[in-house]
Amino acid sequence: MNSTRAAIPASDQPVTVFGPDFPFAYDDWLRHPAGLATLPPEVHGTEVGIVGAGIAGLVAAHELMKLGLKPVVYEASRMGGRLRSQPFEGGQGVVAELGGMRFPASSTAFFHYVDLLGLKTRPFPNPLTPAAGSTVIDLAGQSHYARSLDDLPPLFREVAQAWDEALSELGFGELQAALRERDTVRLKALWDRLVPLWDDRTFYDFVAQSRAFSRLSFRHREVFGQVGFGTGGWDSDFPNTMLEILRVVLTGCDENQHLIEGGVQQVPLGLWGHAPEAIAHWPQGTSLASLHGGATRPGVTAIARAPNGRLAVTDTWGTRREHAAVLVTCQSWLLTTQIEVEESLFSQALWMALDRTRYMQSSKTFVMVDRPFWKDRDPRTGRDVMSMTLTDRLTRGTYLFDHGPDRPAVICLSYAWMSDALKMLPHGPEKRVQLALAALAKIYPDVDIARHIVGDPITVSWEADPYFLGAFKGALPGHYRYNHRMHGHFMQDGLPPAERGIFIAGDDVSFTPAWVEGAVQTSLNAVWGIVHQFGGRSPAANPGPGDRYPALGPVALPD
Structure with missing residues (x-):
């Protein structure tokens, strides 16, 4: 204990x-006064390649920089990865959260960095929570208005x-x-x-x-699935x-x-620009941005073992750079579709795990509205004219984001997954909005949502993005062994030399896909692995994940 x-x-x-x-206990490891680790002075300033500037890549880059190494961050698309907050034009800073948007308080390693950057949070307007105000559950053509579970018919409480x-x-x-x-x-x-x-x-x-x-x-199972x-x-x-x-x-x-006020992309962007107070080797005021001259390197197209044993990384424009270690944080499918990775860098068992990773589809459609009109009272019923909505219709989940009475508000008209997301895939933003409004009109026939829309809609289908090819991993039955192989890959002492030095991290490498905490935790695993490779170690008073892995690691199932 x-x-x-x-x-x-x-x-x-x-x-x-x-x-x-x-x-x-990653949170304890992060906040321990002894620090995460120390490195031999002779390796200070050594370059480490970081493929992907999402939260996993930037957490690792930030911590490795603090320890005296020189992260070289490569990014093919946008900094932040699936923490993507897109501002509405003229929206006074309001954003659409296209990737992660709700973060449980249990994500203590992630919130370590939120707190470090001084970002503000507030409760996310999930169904039947005070933050939502009111909720409408619309199933099989029948709508139920509620502020808590007790307001719903007995069927829902039974479920x-x-x-x-x-x-x-x-x-x-x-x-x-x-x-x-x-x-x-x-x-x-x-x-x-x-x-x-x-x-x-x-x-x-x-x-x-x-x-x-x-x-x-x-019917009870059906309601549970829908709601x-x-x-x-x-x-x-x-x-x-x-x-x-x-x-x-x-x-x-x-x-x-909770949601992050102003957008969660502030976390990875903040880590990029943050100059830590405690830092080895580098002068005070050093940040990832300053080490890179303000911009990441281009995306990666190939990773191979160089004749001298180092790892050669080739970027989009053909520039080849060698690193003693490389951390790859992009989704595992990209290692077979977007990046030419030398096959001998991973065992066939690990390639099987990477290739069998199954990603779930997800789509979101947002609009900005002139004000949080849903708080208006219906004079006939005394209820909110519109509520956070769960339905079996095309929209599935509709979320309402209030930024104050004098500021524009945001509606996530539709948040859908898997086959429901695929229904939206062929359509452009305007068509998606039209489809969502038509579905919501059947639930709220007296509410003219379109009258309040200002600016252009924002939408995403993660399965159509060539740098993601899906929103997040969804492990199928029998996938535990694959997950175990990926998660434990940072423990490299037992690997043959040809497979050492390249590390993987990200929420799809973790046991908790779709949650940012998994990305942060696997990133910290990789930090320990890279430090260990360079001859560094965690303090005896603050052992790292690799120090505790032999005793606490996942149970192994027979092959």
Whole structure:
């Protein structure tokens, strides 16, 4: 048990993304006064290639720079990766969050950097939360207006209760108590027992076969899939392995979520420009931006082993640069479709894991409106004229973002996944807005949303972006071994020399895809791995993830 929390009653200790596969306290490691690590002076100033300027790449670059190395960041598209905040023209700073937009308080390593940069947050307007104000759930042509679960018909409360009971069948309460207390021995014993039982089974299998849901109707499962509880519907995740869903709810990723005021892209951009107070080798005032002359290097087209044993990185314009180590943070599919990676750099087992990674589609459509008109009261009912909306119609999820009465507001007209996202894929922004407005008009026939729209819509389909080819990983049954191979790749002492020196990180390498905390944690794993390669080490008082991996690493399933 972590001694810093020992005096706090278990019920008062926060849920954090502490494992469960690898229960290492990244937040404690980051804030320890002894620092993350030290490097031999003779390697100070050595270049390390960082492929991708998303949150994983920039966290790693920032920490390696602080330790005295020289990160060389390559970026093919936009800095920030899938933390993409696009401003509306003339919108007084209001943005559309095209990638990550809601961040659970349990993401303590991520919020370490949010706090470092002094960014402000506020609760995300998820369904049935105070931040949303009101929620409309529209299913099978019938709408229900609510401010809390108690305002909904009994069917919805029965579904919520069944979900809680189904989780308790897995021993959820004991698992989460061990996680809250950071009792690594008990947590690993409980979790490692579940891994072989649930790796091969889908989320839907769990729901349908649970005692709690099996005594209820198909309609209850259907409502759970369409609405869910916390962040919205779950049915797009029904084919995924149950382990993935269990991690999400166990670590609190689906609750107590926040948005970053002004846009989450400020976090990676802030790390790019931040000059840390404590820094080795480099003069005070050094930042990633200053080391790069203000701009990243171009995108990468090839990575190969040079004759001298270093790693040769070739960029878009044919410039070849050699590095003693390279961290690749772009999605794994890009290593076979966008970057020519020498096959011998990874084992065939790891190539299998990278190639079998399955990405989920996702689309969003935003409009800016003149004001938060949804707060107007309907004189006939006394209700808000429009609410955060969950529906089985084309839009699926509609979110409302209020920036104050005297400022423009933003509506995410549609946030859809998988097959629902693919329905939007062939259409341009105007058509997407028209389709969304037509669907919402059936729910709010007396509300003229279009009358309030100002400026141009903003939309994204992540599967159509050649630098992403999907929004985030969705592990299928049987994928645990693949995930284990990718996550543990930073432990390289046992690898043959031909496979050392290239590292991978990102949320798709983590056990918690789609959540920024996974990107940050795997980035910090890679920082430890690179430091270890250069002969550095973490302080004895503050051991790093690689120091603890032999004891706390994920359970291995037989091949």
